[in-house]
Amino acid sequence: MRVTGPFTVESLSPHRVLPTDAEDTAILEALAAETGEPLPPRHKLRTKPDGVPDSGxxxxxxxxxNLAKAGVQNTKKKERLTFATIRPWPGQGTVAAEATYEEAGQPRRAAIVIGPEYGTVGQELVRAAARDCRDWADALIVCGFAFDPQVGETTMNLGRLTVLKARMSQELHAADAYKAxxxxxxxxxxxxxxxxDRDAAGLCVVRLLGVDIFDPTTGEVRSSGRVQDDVACWFIDTDYDGDSFFVRHAYFLGGKDPFExxxxxxxxxxxxxxxxxxxxxxxxxFAPxxxxxxxxxxxxxxxxxxxxxxxxA
Structure with missing residues (x-):
């Protein structure tokens, strides 16, 4: 999220893709028969801005x-995962490339999956990719501009496979960033x-305890020390509808005296x-x-x- 002005907030938020298959058509036909009105015109969903060529x-x-040059960084300055090699994956399926790297001095193999150029990464893609590479990869690195909320703790470890969600910078949409x-x-x-949790009055209380940080140089997951050092801000939608996130509570952290x-x-x-x-x-x-x-x-x-x-509940 980027605050672009006093009253403007820019964000690529997780969204759901509307179905356009035969089942969806059957639902619309049933609704039309019930109301006696004709079927509304169908329009193809637009997955990228107008004028952008199909350059998948x-x-x-x-x-x-860029991944070969930049590697994968976590929130700590000296903890970066660098790749010895990255080669396009010749097989079919969701895996785009195979990468090699070192973890605690031992050679490792990683499967690279790239999410949609315009859209979010869903849980289905992550699980399908895990099935495609679980027999040969030590880690699955899923690169995406945004991730659905379901792509969370349940997908961080799938059996022996460690799953890393690598968020790509929006700069990768620009042609000059591709060369940088x-x-x-x-x-x-x-x-x-x-x-x-609930308090004595039955009201809900949310507590932010920390952030699980993956160290790509050792392969270990550790808890953050001070929450303020790893979190800039956090928001709560106290009555989430599953589609739109409304900021009803806002809290701002950050170390090094943010008050000043x-x-x-x-x-x-x-x-x-x-x-x-x-x-x-x-x-x-806040109320349930x-x-x-x-x-x-x-x-x-x-x-x-x-x-x-x-x-x-």
Whole structure:
């Protein structure tokens, strides 16, 4: 997410793809028969902006070229996964390339999967890719611009296979970025450790305990030390409908005295009590959701985001 102005927030959020198969047509025909109205005109779903040529193979090649140069970075400066080789995968299926790297001094093989150029990576793609490479790969690296909330803790380890979600920078959409290489173009953001409990009054309280950080140099997953050092902000939709995320609670963290930085940025004094209500890892209590779901979105200092959805009875 990128804040682009005082009242504008830009975000590539997870979305669901509407079905367009025979089952969908049957549903529309049944509705038309029930209402007595004709079928509405059908339009092909647009998966990329108008005027953008169909260059799927060029996009995959560009991503692999940049991945070979930049590697995969986590949120720590010196912890980068660099590849010795990256070769296009000759087989059929979801795997785009095979990569080799070292982990704690031992050679390893990784399967590279590239998500859609315009869209989000879903759980189905991750599980299909895991089936395609589980017999030969030590790690599955899924590169995508955004991920569905379901692509979370349940897919981080599939048997012996470690699954890494590498978020690609939006700069990879630009032609000049394809030639640049380097930089933090591929970042692994660990899964946030979040709990949702009830207080004595029956209200819901969300606690952000930390972030699971994957060290690509050792292959280990560890918990973050201070949450403030790894999380810039986190938001809660206290009544998530499954489609649109509405920010109903907003909390801002960050280390190195963010209070002073905020005062300098606003060029004004800030009410410390009001700031204290926003600078926290435990939410204010809120009523249970009417739709039975609470969504929590966590954003790190690179702008990468992860979202978890809780079902509340």
């Amino acid at each position: 193979s060029d996009f995959v090649t560009a991503v692999l070229d 290489g380097g930089g933090n173009l591929f970042v692994v953001f660990g899964e946030p450790d979040i709990t949702l 930085k905020l005062k300098a940025a606003l060029k004004a004094d800030v009410d410390q009590d009001a700031w204290a209500s926003l600078y926290r890892t435990e939410s204010r209590p 959701p009417k739709q039975g779901r609470v969504a929590v979105k966590v954003i790190n200092h690179y702008g990468d985001e992860a979202m978890r959805v809780f079902k509340v």
